[in-house]
Amino acid sequence: xxxxxxxxxxxxxxxxxxxxTFLALDSIGLGIERGEFVTIVGPSGCGxxxxxxxxxxxxxxxxxxxxxxxxPVVTPGSDxxxxxxDFALLPWRTVLKNVELGLELAHVPAAERKAIAQKYIAMVGxxxxxxxxxxxxxxxxxxxxxxxxxxxxxxxxLLMDEPFGALDAxxxxxxxxELLKIWERDRKTIVFITHxxxxxxxxxxxxxxxxxxxxxxxxxxxxxxxxxxxxTLRNHPDFVAYRQRIWDxxxxxxxxxxxxxxxxxAPPLAPVS
Amino acid sequence: xxxxxxxxxxxxxxxxxxxxxxxxxxxxxxxxLLFVGFxxxxxxxxxxxxxxxxxxxxxxVAFAGQWQSGQFxxxxxxxxxxxxxxxxxxxxxxxxxxxxxxxxxxxxxxxDPFVWFLYSxxxxxxxxxxxxxxxxxxxxxxxxxxxxxxxxxxxxxxSGVRSVDPSLIAAVRxxxxxxxxxILKAVLPASLPLVLAGFRIGLSRALIxxxxxxxxxxxxxxxxxxxxxxxxxxxxxxxxxxxxxxxxGVVTTQLALLLESRLQSWKT
Amino acid sequence: MRLSRRLVVGTISVVAFLALWQFVGQREIVRSDLISxxxxxxxxxxxxxxxxxxxxxxAVTLQEFIEGFVxxxxxxxxxxxxLALIRPLRELLDPLLTAIYNAPVIAFIPILVxxxxxxxxxxxxxxxxxxxxxxxxxxxxxxSEIAEPWLRAVRxxxxxxxxxxxxxxxxxxxxxxxxxxxxxxxxxxxxxxxxEMYVSLSGIGRMIQIYSSAARSSEIxxxxxxxxxxxxxxxxxLRSVENRMGTWRSDLE
Numbered sequence: 001x002x003x004x005x006x007x008x009x010x011x012x013x014x015x016x017x018x019x020x021t022f023l024a025l026d027s028i029g030l031g032i033e034r035g036e037f038v039t040i041v042g043p044s045g046c047g048x049x050x051x052x053x054x055x056x057x058x059x060x061x062x063x064x065x066x067x068x069x070x071x072p073v074v075t076p077g078s079d080x081x082x083x084x085x086d087f088a089l090l091p092w093r094t095v096l097k098n099v100e101l102g103l104e105l106a107h108v109p110a111a112e113r114k115a116i117a118q119k120y121i122a123m124v125g126x127x128x129x130x131x132x133x134x135x136x137x138x139x140x141x142x143x144x145x146x147x148x149x150x151x152x153x154x155x156x157x158l159l160m161d162e163p164f165g166a167l168d169a170x171x172x173x174x175x176x177x178e179l180l181k182i183w184e185r186d187r188k189t190i191v192f193i194t195h196x197x198x199x200x201x202x203x204x205x206x207x208x209x210x211x212x213x214x215x216x217x218x219x220x221x222x223x224x225x226x227x228x229x230x231x232t233l234r235n236h237p238d239f240v241a242y243r244q245r246i247w248d249x250x251x252x253x254x255x256x257x258x259x260x261x262x263x264x265x266a267p268p269l270a271p272v273s
Numbered sequence: 274x275x276x277x278x279x280x281x282x283x284x285x286x287x288x289x290x291x292x293x294x295x296x297x298x299x300x301x302x303x304x305x306l307l308f309v310g311f312x313x314x315x316x317x318x319x320x321x322x323x324x325x326x327x328x329x330x331x332x333x334v335a336f337a338g339q340w341q342s343g344q345f346x347x348x349x350x351x352x353x354x355x356x357x358x359x360x361x362x363x364x365x366x367x368x369x370x371x372x373x374x375x376x377x378x379x380x381x382x383x384x385d386p387f388v389w390f391l392y393s394x395x396x397x398x399x400x401x402x403x404x405x406x407x408x409x410x411x412x413x414x415x416x417x418x419x420x421x422x423x424x425x426x427x428x429x430x431x432s433g434v435r436s437v438d439p440s441l442i443a444a445v446r447x448x449x450x451x452x453x454x455x456i457l458k459a460v461l462p463a464s465l466p467l468v469l470a471g472f473r474i475g476l477s478r479a480l481i482x483x484x485x486x487x488x489x490x491x492x493x494x495x496x497x498x499x500x501x502x503x504x505x506x507x508x509x510x511x512x513x514x515x516x517x518x519x520x521x522g523v524v525t526t527q528l529a530l531l532l533e534s535r536l537q538s539w540k541t
Numbered sequence: 542m543r544l545s546r547r548l549v550v551g552t553i554s555v556v557a558f559l560a561l562w563q564f565v566g567q568r569e570i571v572r573s574d575l576i577s578x579x580x581x582x583x584x585x586x587x588x589x590x591x592x593x594x595x596x597x598x599x600a601v602t603l604q605e606f607i608e609g610f611v612x613x614x615x616x617x618x619x620x621x622x623x624l625a626l627i628r629p630l631r632e633l634l635d636p637l638l639t640a641i642y643n644a645p646v647i648a649f650i651p652i653l654v655x656x657x658x659x660x661x662x663x664x665x666x667x668x669x670x671x672x673x674x675x676x677x678x679x680x681x682x683x684x685s686e687i688a689e690p691w692l693r694a695v696r697x698x699x700x701x702x703x704x705x706x707x708x709x710x711x712x713x714x715x716x717x718x719x720x721x722x723x724x725x726x727x728x729x730x731x732x733x734x735x736x737e738m739y740v741s742l743s744g745i746g747r748m749i750q751i752y753s754s755a756a757r758s759s760e761i762x763x764x765x766x767x768x769x770x771x772x773x774x775x776x777x778x779l780r781s782v783e784n785r786m787g788t789w790r791s792d793l794e
Contacts, residue, residue: 301636382550401753503651519644
């Protein structure tokens with residue numbers, strides 16, 4: 001039995017104005033093993049974030065079920081922790097208090113809370129910034145707080161919704177390496193959403209490629225690259241092959257999601273073979 | 274829902290008091306002193322009739338008299354009590370209403386017409402109805418104060434709740450927070466700036482309610498005393514409660530602004 | 542036909558309220574001389590209008606309002622601009638003006654009546670004083686915020702340039718000025734009605750006072766609605782003036 005099972009999950013939104021339903025996710029089936037690092041790539045609007053919300057139980061599937069350790073997922077809880085793209089830190093709380101949030105909600109006593117929070121703040125390398133407020137930190141630092149917050153509740157699954165999406169390209173790469181280092185320590189199950197194919201391949205044990213809306217799983221690609229993975233791996237021919245393969249799958253999807261209407265004048269760009 | 278012009282806080286007017294140089298503060302005090310001095314001079318020299326228009330010196334004398342007889346303190350006590358109770362009630366009910374409307378669309382739509390009506394209508398006109406219902410006295414003044422104050426607080430709280438970043442709410446929920454947790458840990462702190470602005474506006478409205486209520490439907494308090502002195506054409510005496518109201522107005526606004534900046538010190 | 546949910550729920554809410562009111566009042570579940578009921582209010586409105594009582598008093602109140610409000614806006618804007626552009630003046634007068642702005646202007650009614658009499662003149666003064674302070678202060682703030690970069694230019698140019706600058710500054714600070722006028726409007730109405738209720742020879746406020754002493758709820762309710770409609774009409778008028786001038790409004794308006 002897989003650690004996290006997503007079983008024929010569909011998500012539909014009723015569209016009141018047009019009297020129709022919008023299908024966001026179409027019968028998604030996934031089994032994620034304990035300790036696996038899974039990344040999900042797909043064009044914008046394909047429902048990847050919604051999938052994560054379903055696992056976190058912030059949304060409920062229209063059909064199908066999601067099970068963690070065999071038990072159905074019904075309400076949000078600290079066994080599935082979420083890291084947000086926009087960090088979602090409470091601006092009026094210090095770094096320490098922000099990281100303590102999950103523990104607070106789980107009614108962990110104050111002294112214990114503080115100790116645990118401090119441990120994870122140190123783990124993400126922000127020990128000297130405990131008393132700072134989010135607006136005093138850079139984007140990368142804020143996301144590290146978000147990661148510390150998620151890890152501090154000791155989740156079974158870490159859900160990451162384009163966590164580096166708001167950071168610039170160079171920082172993203174460094175953050176990816178640091179994330180892997182943190183992950184190596186206790187090998188949590190991670191579901192990581194991204195737009196960036198390189199990031200997806202670099203991080204993952206398996207890459208899940210999703211279609212444009214309504215979102216379906218097109219293909220699952222195991223990434224057989226050795227760990228630990230240095231950044232230079234990105235130039236390795238095997239890596240490049242994975243990237244190309246995923247791009248081949250995605251290009252079609254991305255183009256269709258763009259709704260780019262053909263113009264009469266310029267000829268379409270010839271594909272690079 | 275249309276939020277009236279009372280929502281925008283007029284920060285820049287009073288902030289200079291805090292961050293201005295000493296020179297500006299001194300000039301300001303000078304301005305007030307000049308005004309008072311000019312008035313006194315005009316009265317002494319005969320440019321204006323001090324019996325009718327009064328003068329700072331006569332007002333000071335009147336104040337001394339009212340103080341010594343204990344009249345002033347008694348009136349002040351009544352007015353302040355009405356202000357505190359009226360405002361306190363409005364704050365509790367107004368915030369609750371604002372949160373309810375902010376979190377639940379149906380509640381918002383249901384309350385909206387009435388809130389809008391009460392917000393735009395000069396509620397001074399409703400006060401006679403309240404007198405008809407409740408008669409004269411302390412509780413009527415409180416009722417009027419409540420009526421005037423609860424709406425700006427509710428409207429501002431509603432606005433604050435609506436402007437909360439949804440991902441903050443999601444963050445609290447994701448870690449297993451209950452509805453109460455969401456309200457206490459995310460919604461209330463995030464909406465605090467607007468709630469406090471609502472309190473500040475409500476406070477000045479509450480003061481108007483106290484003045485109005487005392488002038489028209491009470492037999493105690495500074496407002497009532499003013500009408501008595503005015504009826505006897507004792508102009509100097511009329512100014513004493515009047516100045517007291519001005520001072521209360523200024524002090525309460527400053528306190529409210531101070532509270533606002535203290536509670537948001539994390540922003541700097 | 543697509544009905545917005547807001548409209549539907551809102552209308553149901555109002556209708557339910559009116560129905561409940563009608564029921565409770567007409568059946569005397571609560572004494573109808575205390576709370577009246579919609580149909581009685583309507584009948585009273587018709588009566589007051591047909592006898593001309595409402596009309597003549599409303600005309601008096603309206604006249605007092607216009608005579609006080611228009612000058613206060615004009616003077617207020619001019620003074621506000623002056624305060625924004627002339628720093629020593631501003632520093633001298635700001636605390637004084639702020640103090641009066643934060644004070645309940647209603648409290649000035651008794652003394653103003655002593656000075657200006659029980660007739661319409663004192664009410665005009667009340668309106669003027671109630672409206673002018675929000676206008677001055679909001680104008681000052683609006684102009685200051687636009688004018689910061691211009692102020693240096695003003696000082697280096699002569700007085701002749703001032704007009705050009707003012708023509709550029711005023712449109713830019715329009716939203717703040719309009720906000721001030723709106724605030725002044727609210728205060729003016731409150732001051733006017735309160736003043737008329739305090740003592741006067743005629744006007745809506747006086748009607749309210751008379752009927753209040755006689756405990757005639759349905760008349761009072763009619764008058765409250767009249768005032769509410771008047772207030773709403775003024776705000777709507779201001780909004781359309783603002784739109785014609787093509788100004789933008791801040792998010793919170």
